[in-house]
Amino acid sequence: MELKIFTKENRSKFIEDNKVFISSTAEYFCNRPLDWLKDDELNIALISFNRACESQSEIYTNFLGFAATLIKSTLIQYYIKLEEPKTFTFFIDNKPYEEYLETLTDFEMYFENKARAIEIALLSDELGKHRISFKNLINIKFEGNGLKNDLLNLALSILKNDELTEKTLSSKRLLLNKNFYLENLSSLAHLEWEILKKYRKYIIMLLLVFSKDEYMYFKAYLNIRVGDSNV
Amino acid sequence: MFKTGVVVESDKESTYIVTCDSEFYNLVTKDRKTPQIGEIYTGEIYTPGKYFYKLIFFAMGISLITFMIFNILSNNTPVYSVVIDINSSIQFKVDKFNKILKVQPLNNRGADLVKDLELDDKTLDIALTMLLEKAEKLKYLEEFHLKKDTSVGVYMTNHKNALPSLTSFKNKAKQLKITVQINDNGK
Numbered sequence: 001m002e003l004k005i006f007t008k009e010n011r012s013k014f015i016e017d018n019k020v021f022i023s024s025t026a027e028y029f030c031n032r033p034l035d036w037l038k039d040d041e042l043n044i045a046l047i048s049f050n051r052a053c054e055s056q057s058e059i060y061t062n063f064l065g066f067a068a069t070l071i072k073s074t075l076i077q078y079y080i081k082l083e084e085p086k087t088f089t090f091f092i093d094n095k096p097y098e099e100y101l102e103t104l105t106d107f108e109m110y111f112e113n114k115a116r117a118i119e120i121a122l123l124s125d126e127l128g129k130h131r132i133s134f135k136n137l138i139n140i141k142f143e144g145n146g147l148k149n150d151l152l153n154l155a156l157s158i159l160k161n162d163e164l165t166e167k168t169l170s171s172k173r174l175l176l177n178k179n180f181y182l183e184n185l186s187s188l189a190h191l192e193w194e195i196l197k198k199y200r201k202y203i204i205m206l207l208l209v210f211s212k213d214e215y216m217y218f219k220a221y222l223n224i225r226v227g228d229s230n231v
Numbered sequence: 232m233f234k235t236g237v238v239v240e241s242d243k244e245s246t247y248i249v250t251c252d253s254e255f256y257n258l259v260t261k262d263r264k265t266p267q268i269g270e271i272y273t274g275e276i277y278t279p280g281k282y283f284y285k286l287i288f289f290a291m292g293i294s295l296i297t298f299m300i301f302n303i304l305s306n307n308t309p310v311y312s313v314v315i316d317i318n319s320s321i322q323f324k325v326d327k328f329n330k331i332l333k334v335q336p337l338n339n340r341g342a343d344l345v346k347d348l349e350l351d352d353k354t355l356d357i358a359l360t361m362l363l364e365k366a367e368k369l370k371y372l373e374e375f376h377l378k379k380d381t382s383v384g385v386y387m388t389n390h391k392n393a394l395p396s397l398t399s400f401k402n403k404a405k406q407l408k409i410t411v412q413i414n415d416n417g418k
Binding site: 090097116120123124148152 | 237239240247249250251252253254255256257267268269270271
């Protein structure tokens with residue numbers, strides 16, 4: 001896509017022309033059809049698209065890819081803060097993302113890789129503060145997606161509560177403390193304390209990724225969608 | 232099994248990725264070309280056992296090749312020399328299995344004696360027997376028949392193994408009524 005300098009008028013037209021893209025991106029993430037008149041998700045997606053237009057002169061990658069990344073990242077933050085509990089699921093197949101990758105030029109691919117590399121370096125530093133390395137995470141194995149989704153939903157539930165998030169992340173060994181689990185997490189987790197203890201590093205990784213806006217490209221790569229995989 | 236994901240760490244041996252369903256894997260780095268952090272990478276999952284067995288097979292292969300090379304070299308290395316004196320002198324270089332590696336006539340009569348004889352790879356016993364037969368044909372042994380106190384000399388040097396039997400050679404000498412004197416390292 002060519003670089004455009006938007007005026008008020010042509011931006012409105014550009015957004016109008018891309019409403020189908022905005023709704024399809026939001027619907028894919030939300031895993032259900034959305035209605036412009038009823039669903040807040042579409043308005044949030046529209047605001048994100050507008051923000052992408054504002055920062056277009058600063059981005060070097062494929063515009064629609066950037067806009068989709070921003071929409072998804074904003075919707076995740078929206079759901080985290082939403083009172084009403086939602087279930088999230090990791091999906092293995094990510095056809096829209098694979099199709100999107102095929103449309104990228106080498107130049108756009110280079111800048112996307114670079115953006116992800118910067119985020120990964122940041123994440124590696126953050127994990128290091130909790131004495132976690134990527135090699136530790138490789139040793140964590142899941143049989144099926146059930147437990148992994150439970151841990152994702154636990155992490156996103158913790159993130160709804162700023163105090164709990166801070167407490168969990170501030171102490172390096174807090175998740176190993178059974179009293180802390182019983183007092184704070186048992187109602188959120190629906191998981192045994194031993195499971196939490198075993199997967200502590202993975203939970204910390206998820207908390208770090210989803211608690212910060214810095215990991216936009218990383219979050220966009222993870223194929224998380226709202227609802228169950230069979231919806 | 233192959234996996235695709237974003238590279239989070241890499242070196243020439245292993246590439247660590249995170250997949251889109253948030254699982255971390257250790258993949259084999261293809262052609263030892265380290266991929267860039269952040270790029271999307273597809274590769275085969277690294278399985279330690281598989282590479283351990285590969286390493287074992289590789290080590291066994293190397294040992295086998297080394298053993299074979301050593302064996303070939305040692306089979307072709309002379310371990311001792313034998314000189315036979317039947318009015319003509321011929322030197323043999325012999326390997327550890329008592330097989331002839333090299334035949335070296337030490338004078339013109341010796342050259343005539345070994346001419347047309349295929350002695351390479353024959354055992355020392357057979358080679359000496361063949362020489363005795365040829366010497367008989369060329370009438371080199373006449374003076375040994377005439378002079379009772381003259382004997383065919385066989386001199387071995389640098390001989391560390393047990394003395395080869397030379398049964399066939401001794402029998403042939405007996406048949407030809409020749410006295411044989413065997414000298415092993417000066418004894």
